[in-house]
Amino acid sequence: MDIDILIEDAAWDALGLETMVQDAARATLAALSLDPDGYALSVLAADDTRIAALNADFRGKPTPTNVLSWPAQNRAAATPGAMPDLPQALPNAPPTELGDIALAHGTCAREAREGGKPLVQHATHLIVHGLMHCLGFDHQTEADAAxxxxxxxxxxxxxxxxDPY
Structure with missing residues (x-):
């Protein structure tokens, strides 16, 4: 899998973020019967201030959030609860771009503490969650969330x- 990671907040370095992202992304794609080697993803590991600015710019919410995602294409299912239109990588072609994910260290760390979870596990969940959004999944309806x-x-x-739920 071709993953481009930009670490803007050094607090992420202590978590082994690069391995965590690679493992989470590969597991997500494999679970959906997609060959991880055919795909690309970009990840920004930032602080709350940077994520709050991105959240304001793209969602009109000037507060930090744990994870943001920007799918390369809209792949959402037409019917609530249905599988999205998953991308198909082409053989002997450049990796299919899935999109971008941004994580906020402060928010992730606070949520992990409040939930009594190890930060590595919570961050892994958020990476999987963000990638799922890039693949067309959402939680706008009960059926989609389920x-x-x-x-x-x-x-x-x-x-x-x-299970984080």
């Missing part, structure tokens, strides 16, 4: 992360 949460739980279990 599908996304079921898949996330299965993916996280394959990584040794307990």
């Amino acid at each position: 599908l996304m949460e079921q898949l996330e739980t299965r993916i996280l279990a394959s990584l040794g992360v307990p």
Whole structure:
């Protein structure tokens, strides 16, 4: 998998973020029967201030959030609870771009503390969650949320992360 990671907040360095992103992304794609080697993803590991600015620019919400995602294409399913139109990588072609994910260290760390979870597990969940958005999954309806949460739980279990829900 071709993953471009930009670490703007050095606090992420202590978590082994590059390995965490690679493992989470590969597990997510494999769970969906997609060959990880055919895809590309960009990840920004930032602080709350940077994420708050991005959240304001793109969502009109000037506050930090744990993860933001920008899919390369709209792949959402037409029917609530249905699988999105997953991308198909082409053989002997450049990797198919999935999109961008941005993580806020301060918010992630606070949520992990408040939830009594190790930060590595919470961040892994957010990476999987952000990538799922890039693949066309969402949680706008109960049916969509149920599908996304079921898949996330299965993916996280394959990584040794307990059910976050």
